[in-house]
Amino acid sequence: xxxxxxxxxxxxxxxxxxxxxxxxxxxxxxxxxxxxxxxxxxxxxxxxxxxxxxxxxxxxxxxxxxxxxxxxxxxxxxxxx
Numbered sequence: 634x635x636x637x638x639x640x641x642x643x644x645x646x647x648x649x650x651x652x653x654x655x656x657x658x659x660x661x662x663x664x665x666x667x668x669x670x671x672x673x674x675x676x677x678x679x680x681x682x683x684x685x686x687x688x689x690x691x692x693x694x695x696x697x698x699x700x701x702x703x704x705x706x707x708x709x710x711x712x713x714x
Contacts, residue, residue, distance in 0.1 A: 652678070656681075658670075659677060
């Protein structure tokens with residue numbers, strides 16, 4: 634379970650800092666060439682999209698795991714009663 638939660642912090646950094654920074658940098662026409670800005674824009678959008686998707690998938694997996702644990706604990710209590 635801990636292996637699922639460790640990369641979540643890095644994903645949040647990618648979604649809140651790295652991806653938006655790439656998009657911001659891509660929006661400045663004088664800083665880079667047109668092709669460099671296009672590449673940074675695509676990579677920034679992909680970074681945000683992919684890491685946000687994986688973040689929510691992992692959160693759902695963790696929630697499902699704890700729901701299953703709760704159900705098995707409830708079943709064990711009923712059987713032991």
